Amino acid sequence: MAQYDTIFKNATVVNHDGEGLADIAVRGGRIAAIGTIAGDAAQVVDCKGLHILPGVIDTQVHFREPGLTHKEISNAARSAR
Numbered sequence: 001m002a003q004y005d006t007i008f009k010n011a012t013v014v015n016h017d018g019e020g021l022a023d024i025a026v027r028g029g030r031i032a033a034i035g036t037i038a039g040d041a042a043q044v045v046d047c048k049g050l051h052i053l054p055g056v057i058d059t060q061v062h063f064r065e066p067g068l069t070h071k072e073i074s075n076a077a078r079s080a081r
Contacts, residue, residue: 003039004032011047015054024052031055 003033006027013034023037031054033039 002042003027003030004037004041006043006045007037007039007041008045008047008052011050011052013052013054024054046076 004027006026008024008026011022011024013024015034022034024031025033025037025039025041034054035060
């Protein structure tokens with residue numbers, strides 16, 4: 001059995017430590033490790049040339065304001081959980 005579900009290799013990771021090349025390992029839908037990952041995974045994705053921003057939340061959400069809020073507020077709030 002693989003140690004991780006997915007490893008994203010060779011990504012440009014932008015987080016609280018700044019920006020740099022790193023791998024990201026995911027297990028059970030959560031980030032398990034960031035850095036140079038030596039373990040194995042069920043899936044390995046080569047992210048060379050791509051940026052990953054782990055933990056970033058889009059704070060520029062308008063919930064269809066002004067107007068049409070009845071279409072969006074419950075869906076948007078549910079997805080933010």
